Amino acid sequence: MAGFGGQGVLFIGRLLAHAAMKEGRNVTWIPSYGPAMRGGTANCTVVISDEVIGSPVITSPHSLIVMNNPSLDAFEPRLKTGGLLIVNSSLVTHEAKRNDITVVKAPANKIAFEIGSDRVANMVLLGAYSACTKVVTKENILEALKKVLGEKKKHLFEINKTAFEKGLETGNL
Amino acid sequence: MDEKVLITGNEAIGEAAIQAGCRFFFGYPITPQNKVPEYLSYRLPQVGGCFVQAESEIAAIYMVFGAAGAGARVLTSSSSPGISLKQEGISYIAAAELPCVIVNVMRAGPGLGGILPSQSDYFQATKGGGHGDYHLLALAPSTIQETVDLMMDAFDLADKYRNPVIVLADGCIGQMMEPVEFKERPSEVFPPKDWAVTGAKNRPRNLLKSLYLDPEKLEQHNLKLHKKYLEMAKNEVRVETYLTEDADIIIAAYGTVARISRTAIKILRKKGIKVGMVRPITVFPFPYETFAEISEKVDNILVVEMSLGQMVEDVKLGVCGRANVHFYGRVGGMVPTYDEIVREIEKIRRSQVS
Numbered sequence: 001m002a003g004f005g006g007q008g009v010l011f012i013g014r015l016l017a018h019a020a021m022k023e024g025r026n027v028t029w030i031p032s033y034g035p036a037m038r039g040g041t042a043n044c045t046v047v048i049s050d051e052v053i054g055s056p057v058i059t060s061p062h063s064l065i066v067m068n069n070p071s072l073d074a075f076e077p078r079l080k081t082g083g084l085l086i087v088n089s090s091l092v093t094h095e096a097k098r099n100d101i102t103v104v105k106a107p108a109n110k111i112a113f114e115i116g117s118d119r120v121a122n123m124v125l126l127g128a129y130s131a132c133t134k135v136v137t138k139e140n141i142l143e144a145l146k147k148v149l150g151e152k153k154k155h156l157f158e159i160n161k162t163a164f165e166k167g168l169e170t171g172n173l
Numbered sequence: 174m175d176e177k178v179l180i181t182g183n184e185a186i187g188e189a190a191i192q193a194g195c196r197f198f199f200g201y202p203i204t205p206q207n208k209v210p211e212y213l214s215y216r217l218p219q220v221g222g223c224f225v226q227a228e229s230e231i232a233a234i235y236m237v238f239g240a241a242g243a244g245a246r247v248l249t250s251s252s253s254p255g256i257s258l259k260q261e262g263i264s265y266i267a268a269a270e271l272p273c274v275i276v277n278v279m280r281a282g283p284g285l286g287g288i289l290p291s292q293s294d295y296f297q298a299t300k301g302g303g304h305g306d307y308h309l310l311a312l313a314p315s316t317i318q319e320t321v322d323l324m325m326d327a328f329d330l331a332d333k334y335r336n337p338v339i340v341l342a343d344g345c346i347g348q349m350m351e352p353v354e355f356k357e358r359p360s361e362v363f364p365p366k367d368w369a370v371t372g373a374k375n376r377p378r379n380l381l382k383s384l385y386l387d388p389e390k391l392e393q394h395n396l397k398l399h400k401k402y403l404e405m406a407k408n409e410v411r412v413e414t415y416l417t418e419d420a421d422i423i424i425a426a427y428g429t430v431a432r433i434s435r436t437a438i439k440i441l442r443k444k445g446i447k448v449g450m451v452r453p454i455t456v457f458p459f460p461y462e463t464f465a466e467i468s469e470k471v472d473n474i475l476v477v478e479m480s481l482g483q484m485v486e487d488v489k490l491g492v493c494g495r496a497n498v499h500f501y502g503r504v505g506g507m508v509p510t511y512d513e514i515v516r517e518i519e520k521i522r523r524s525q526v527s
Contacts, residue, residue: 027351027352028350029349030348033288034288052435053351053432054432054433054438055433056345056432057433057508059511
């Protein structure tokens with residue numbers, strides 16, 4: 001998953017990793033880290049497997065969530081043949097170039113804005129991804145959300161949950 | 174605590190230290206290990222411990238010297254340039270035979286280098302680092318669970334040998350998250366630290382020092398230390414062999430690169446190429462014997478590192494000319510991919526056929 005710093009790509013990666021752990025799978029989460037600035041790019045890689053996980057960094061992933069144009073340009077060529085590309089169509093204006101992959105577009109910022117906050121666009125996309133792949137259950141994502149938000153940010157649970165559910169609907173279309 | 178938690182390697186280092194009974198941390202910030210001090214800065218006070226952000230790495234390592242001398246379980250962590258600054262103190266601590274744990278979350282060098290992962294401090298960790306004839310016990314984890322387990326062992330080993338132990342991680346291990354379990358540990362009973370300087374009321378005074386102006390005494394001291402390193406080599410070597418039984422080619426790698434190699438081996442085996450791996454878990458003492466044995470069975474060993482060839486020298490010492498030792502490395506913060514490792518193995522194979 002990739003986007004601008006601040007869009008919450010590392011956050012949804014963590015939720016996915018938490019949910020996978022809850023389901024007893026092996027999982028790794030690794031952020032791209034380096035000298036960064038506000039508005040720069042951010043991405044993380046989550047590997048979920050029933051086997052022991054070797055490399056936490058993957059040359060060609062099965063799925064990709066992109067939240068902005070630079071991420072689409074950078075990572076689309078690396079997606080596996082037959083892979084899944086989830087696109088935030090509110091901000092991504094470039095078109096995906098490949099025809100050997102499945103592209104699912106979700107106007108994440110628009111949906112998030114309608115339910116009350118632009119900032120949960122990431123959750124819409126995680127919802128769309130979950131609906132398409134069914135790699136983890138909705139219950140476990142929500143469980144993970146509760147855990148990662150913790151006591152301090154408990155008040156953000158509902159809006160994140162709503163955004164995730166809207167995303168599930170988008171992905172199920 | 175038997176439930177798994179999802180945490181970064183850096184946080185795992187901090188929590189494992191606490192659970193191993195460490196109550197003192199002295200350090201100075203540097204990327205990519207900053208989550209270690211961040212975590213301990215709030216976690217240590219919760220357990221009655223002490224966290225100090227020192228004014229420099231040099232100050233920090235001498236605070237470690239002091240706490241270790243008083244008999245405490247103590248930790249410092251840093252990344253490459255910071256570990257370089259600590260070398261003088263580490264040499265003193267080794268000379269004074271004090272137990273402590275040092276974590277190096279390696280980043281790319283030399284100099285200030287960069288903040289991305291590297292393994293280019295292998296020589297520094299295994300061959301001395303500071304001045305004088307001394308060694309650290311050096312542990313190199315490749316998963317977050319192993320980081321936790323080795324961190325706990327590190328404190329035990331430090332006490333057992335009265336010697337500093339270094340945990341050699343890298344930026345990947347520090348930054349990535351994996352589920353880990355903090356296992357209940359059987360409490361090992363160690364001899365009381367009757368050498369510690371805790372106030373000499375009603376007992377003869379203890380002296381912890383590294384200065385021996387009489388060369389005969391200093392030679393005796395060096396020989397005593399040396400005996401300890403031979404003991405470590407006899408008792409503490411840890412190594413994992415992976416799919417070596419039927420292998421034609423062996424990869425030698427440690428830490429993050431070992432797990433990338435594991436994926437490469439999976440791909441190669443699907444292609445019908447039988448590759449196995451020898452993964453040193455202790456890089457000092459080094460598993461020379463494992464390489465000696467393996468070199469009787471295979472003709473080619475590929476060493477993969479995030480350096481320009483440091484561990485390759487130890488592998489060659491173990492192999493001792495009985496097999497060809499090849500090398501592939503990436504540096505500067507570049508992490509080798511499994512595709513690159515697959516290509517290297519295929520290249521070796523082609524050159525053998527022709």
